[in-house]
Each structure stands twice: as structure tokens, then as C-alpha cells.
Amino acid sequence: MMDKLFEQEIQKQSVFLDSNKISPHYIPNELPYREKELKSIIQILAPALSGKKPGNLFIYGKTGLGKTAISRQVVEKLLEYAKKYNSKIDSVYTNCHIHNTQYRVLINSLNKKGFKDLTGYASSHLYEKLLSYVDSDGKTLIIILDEIDKVKDINELIYLLTRSNDELEKGHVSLIGISNNVMFKEKLDPRSKSTLCEKEMVFAPYNAKQIQEILNQRVKIGFKENSVSDSAINLVAALAASENGDIRYSLNLLLKGGELADNAGDNQVTDEHINTARKIVEEDIVLSLIDTLPEYQQLVLFTIAKLAELGENNKNLLGETIDTWISGEVYKHYTELSKQFGKETRSARWFREYLKDLEMTGLITTTMSGAGQRGTTQLIKLAFPADKILNVMKKQYDL
DNA sequence: CCTCCACAGGAAGCGCAGGAGT
DNA sequence: ACTCCTGCGCTTCCTGTGGAGG
Structure with missing residues (x-):
């Protein structure tokens, strides 16, 4: 009986080739229409390759414009190059939505660098640990703080992390802060503001045509051929364009739309599926907003x-x-x-x-x-x- | 023009919880 | 175990603002 159910599930036809590639968390190799931003970040971080301290960077832009994807991609590439040319570069990514205090950011960063059982220590002790980690071999540590506006004691955190550069014998600490909150920058201490925003970058929204192109690429790798009607893609692109060019939103629409088609046993995602998906996705958004x-x-x-x-x-x-x-x-x-x-x-x-x-x-x-x-x-x-x-x-x- | 209304938002202060220091 | 301190959520009080109405 159970076997039969599993068999049925496996044999069930799907419009997806690989639904993971439609997930907003998937980072594709190529990020179209962001060449300019890519280049700027590379230029800002490149000094790390020759052992110099790269500038701190603040990235601002609305949700789903590729801020996180681009930064992570650049840093990953940078690490590859560092290996090749024998420079000591390291990076750590923290999503501040979850780790929303100075203490938690420190714990998370150290955990990711292999330090365990840190709970209970004072934050000054954690800071020392981080310092010695960087100082041990004089590496350049790039700290990516996503949703940085969510950190409660952000001024202290910025001060702490940038001050470390004065105390380090060798090696550097460099920050990349990412935020989608316009007001955030204005709430910072003038001192923190000038340190964090040493270099600044704004991600502009994609227009409808660009969204369409991006979606086409994703559909090609995530869906089976002809599993999404052209007009459905157009509809998703149009909806996303009216949401400030939010790619994450459009991917969620495609994902939901695909699931709906699968459940209905249809072999193509149509406008109808997308319209239903839209209602579900919007309700999910409202729910998650209210829930918190x-x-x-x-x-x-x-x-x-x-x-x-x-x-x-x-x-x-x-x-x-x-x-x-x-x-x-x-x-x-x-x-x-x-x-x-x-x-x-x-x-x-x-x-x-x-x-x-x-x-x-x-x-x-x-x-x-x-x-x-x-x-x-x-x-x-x-x-x-x-x-x-x-x-x-x-x-x-x-x- | 003056007074009143209906509110905005700053400042001070209060009780409480949760750490840090001793 | 104890005090001390600090931050948080909140109330109370107060000053400021700008249209309505006499």
C-alpha cells in the first residue's frame, strides 16, 4: 500500500526538471545585468589579493535584486584566486536577521570558522578569539553581514570589527554590509556610518525586459522544455516588475505555479496557475509579516x-x-x-x-x-x- | 487675528528582567 | 547569593504644529 503510494509519487509527471534551480536560494553561475556591480565589487575587494586591506562596503537595494547573490559570488571567486596566487583571504557570511546582536554575529562567525562550544563566554573574549584567528597567519577576513539593519547594537558591532584593524599585527578585517532598508544608513552613528559606507553601492531594480530574460534562463534549467507557457513567463515578469523588479518574488511565483500544475496533473504552467500562485504567495508574505x-x-x-x-x-x-x-x-x-x-x-x-x-x-x-x-x-x-x-x-x- | 482642537513626537521617569561584577 | 547596572517597554507630561472656527 505504502509502496504503491511512493511509486505513484515517483511516476507522477512533473513540469520540473530540477525545482531546486528555481528556488530563490539557488545561485546561478551567471547573474545577468549585474556586470557593472560585479566589476565594482571586484575592484573594491581586489586589494586583498596583494595583502592590502580592502575598503568596507555598504550595499543597498530592494529585495530580490541580487545583492546577496552577487556578493557571495564575488567573494567565492576571490577565495579561488587567493588559493591560486597564495594570498591568505578568508570570508564569513552572517545573516543578521537570525543573528541580530553583536554577540550573536560574533558567535556565528566563530562557529563557521570551526570554533565550537562558545556559549557562555563574554563578547570581549569572543572578540579576542576572532583577533587571534585573523592574526595567526595574517589573513584578510571579509565579513559579510546580510540584512545588517536587523542588528540591534549595530554601532557597537561596526566599531568593534573595524577597531580590530588597529589591534591586529598582521591581517585585516573588512566588512560588507547588505541592507534593503533605506532608513538604516541614517540611523547609524556618524562615525559608524563613515566607516561602513567607505564604499557604497546601490542596486537598481531590473526592468520588465531584464526580468523576462533572467526568468527565461532559469526556466531553461529548472523546467522541462515547453513546461511553462510564454504568456505565463510574461505574466510573472510583469508582476515582478510592478514589485520593484523583485526576482525572488518572481521565482516564488514560478515555483508555486509549477507545484500547482503538478498537483493538477497539468503538463504546462499557464497564466491560470500563476494567478493562483500569486494569491498564495501574497498570502504567505502577509502571513510571515504578521507572524513576526x-x-x-x-x-x-x-x-x-x-x-x-x-x-x-x-x-x-x-x-x-x-x-x-x-x-x-x-x-x-x-x-x-x-x-x-x-x-x-x-x-x-x-x-x-x-x-x-x-x-x-x-x-x-x-x-x-x-x-x-x-x-x-x-x-x-x-x-x-x-x-x-x-x-x-x-x-x-x-x- | 486669536483661540481651540487634535494630534505628533521629544523628554523624563518607572518597573522589570537579565547580565556583569564582587 | 548579593548588589549594581543597563536596556526595554511603557506611561506621563509637555511642547509644537497647523487647520478650523469664531
């Missing part, structure tokens, strides 16, 4: 979503749907709802901080009021359809 939110922010979001739901049957005098509220109004409803759920009500001041946080996650958008409204107040609007948010929240918390 603290409880009290979720309640605020829920309040706004509830208002939006009501607002759909609530037209203003011009017959337009009401989809924007002033913060005082939302706060009133929030206090009512929190009583209803038996939660403590936060002060209006802190409520405003919640709004700011929600805006940071991109779940809501706010604008300052102008004429037609007394004084200055925030006008609050959901960034996603209310039913989508409510659906996700209902599933999660059976509200």
Missing part, C-alpha cells in the same frame, strides 16, 4: 483591518469607499477591541509607536493630514486588502 509581529501590534493591525472591512460598505458623500482613518479614530476602536479581548490598553503615545512599527513592516501606510482635517494627524491606510489580512489572522488566532 508582537501581540499588541497585531491587535492594532486587526483594528485597522476590521475598520477596513466595515468601510467597504461605508461610502462617503461622494460614494467612494472609506479606506483611510485618522489615528485618533483608530485608537478609539483599538481601546474598545482590547477591552473586548481582555487585553490591557496601551497609551495613545505608545499606540503611535505601534503605528510607526507597522508602517516599517509595510503592512500599513500613513500620510500626514493636510487641509480638510484639523491640525496634523496621521492618515492610516492598509497596504494589503483587509480580507486577506483578516483571513490570515483568523486562521492563526481564530478570532
Whole structure:
């Protein structure tokens, strides 16, 4: 019985040749339309080959534009060359979304370099360990900090890591910081800012045509021939273009679309699959955004979503749907709802901080009021359809 | 023009948790 | 085990801002 099920699964036809190659985590050998960026990073890091300290680099750009892929690729190539020419270069990659403090970044870096059982040590001790690791043979250590904006004590971390260059007898430490948060740079200490942003680079979005080309390449290696209709690829490219040229998003669409086709037993991915995939992927995005939110922010979001739901049957005098509220109004409803759920009500001041946080996650958008409204107040609007948010929240918390 | 309203957001301070030092 | 310190989440208080309304 079980054997039969496995047999069936194996023999099931698939549109995929190798679904791993469609995964956003897969780094292809060639990254089209990034030659310029590739060249600049190589130029910045190249001094390491002759034992000089490469400049620190800050890379900024929206999600899914190849920041991580390019940096990792360049560093990998650099290590190959270093071997060939006998230069001592080493690198360590840390995703700060997971390792989001100075301490955790240090632990992670040392772990990856083969140091074990480090928990319990003070961070000064970890720092010493890292220093001696670099100093032992005078290597150049390139530290890649992805999603660097997620580190809580980022100023201290930057200071610590760059200060190490003064204390090292031989060898250097060089930083590559990657972020998709525009505001991040402005929140840095002026001192950290000038160190980290010694060299700076901005990744521009791909346009629809470039996305199409990139997707075609991936489809060729990830899908069987003719398993994705041309119009489906066009649709994915168009959708991604409207999402700031986010390749990761488009790959997720293709991956989901392929799975949907497989499940339905279809031998080609069509527009229909992509449209369904889009709904699923979007819901996943909303879910993951909401999921990481603290409880009290979720309640605020829920309040706004509830208002939006009501607002759909609530037209203003011009017959337009009401989809924007002033913060005082939302706060009133929030206090009512929190009583209803038996939660403590936060002060209006802190409520405003919640709004700011929600805006940071991109779940809501706010604008300052102008004429037609007394004084200055925030006008609050959901960034996603209310039913989508409510659906996700209902599933999660059976509200 | 002046006052009032409705809010924004800074500053101070408070209780608490979790480390570091002793 | 104990104090001390620090950061965090939050409240309270306060000043500032700009349109509405007299």
C-alpha cells in the first residue's frame, strides 16, 4: 500500500526538471545585468589579493535584486584566486536577521570558522578569539553581514570589527554590509556610518525586459522544455516588475505555479496557475509579516483591518469607499477591541509607536493630514486588502 | 487675528528582567 | 547569593504644529 503510494509519487509527471534551480536560494553561475556591480565589487575587494586591506562596503537595494547573490559570488571567486596566487583571504557570511546582536554575529562567525562550544563566554573574549584567528597567519577576513539593519547594537558591532584593524599585527578585517532598508544608513552613528559606507553601492531594480530574460534562463534549467507557457513567463515578469523588479518574488511565483500544475496533473504552467500562485504567495508574505509581529501590534493591525472591512460598505458623500482613518479614530476602536479581548490598553503615545512599527513592516501606510482635517494627524491606510489580512489572522488566532 | 482642537513626537521617569561584577 | 547596572517597554507630561472656527 505504502509502496504503491511512493511509486505513484515517483511516476507522477512533473513540469520540473530540477525545482531546486528555481528556488530563490539557488545561485546561478551567471547573474545577468549585474556586470557593472560585479566589476565594482571586484575592484573594491581586489586589494586583498596583494595583502592590502580592502575598503568596507555598504550595499543597498530592494529585495530580490541580487545583492546577496552577487556578493557571495564575488567573494567565492576571490577565495579561488587567493588559493591560486597564495594570498591568505578568508570570508564569513552572517545573516543578521537570525543573528541580530553583536554577540550573536560574533558567535556565528566563530562557529563557521570551526570554533565550537562558545556559549557562555563574554563578547570581549569572543572578540579576542576572532583577533587571534585573523592574526595567526595574517589573513584578510571579509565579513559579510546580510540584512545588517536587523542588528540591534549595530554601532557597537561596526566599531568593534573595524577597531580590530588597529589591534591586529598582521591581517585585516573588512566588512560588507547588505541592507534593503533605506532608513538604516541614517540611523547609524556618524562615525559608524563613515566607516561602513567607505564604499557604497546601490542596486537598481531590473526592468520588465531584464526580468523576462533572467526568468527565461532559469526556466531553461529548472523546467522541462515547453513546461511553462510564454504568456505565463510574461505574466510573472510583469508582476515582478510592478514589485520593484523583485526576482525572488518572481521565482516564488514560478515555483508555486509549477507545484500547482503538478498537483493538477497539468503538463504546462499557464497564466491560470500563476494567478493562483500569486494569491498564495501574497498570502504567505502577509502571513510571515504578521507572524513576526508582537501581540499588541497585531491587535492594532486587526483594528485597522476590521475598520477596513466595515468601510467597504461605508461610502462617503461622494460614494467612494472609506479606506483611510485618522489615528485618533483608530485608537478609539483599538481601546474598545482590547477591552473586548481582555487585553490591557496601551497609551495613545505608545499606540503611535505601534503605528510607526507597522508602517516599517509595510503592512500599513500613513500620510500626514493636510487641509480638510484639523491640525496634523496621521492618515492610516492598509497596504494589503483587509480580507486577506483578516483571513490570515483568523486562521492563526481564530478570532 | 486669536483661540481651540487634535494630534505628533521629544523628554523624563518607572518597573522589570537579565547580565556583569564582587 | 548579593548588589549594581543597563536596556526595554511603557506611561506621563509637555511642547509644537497647523487647520478650523469664531
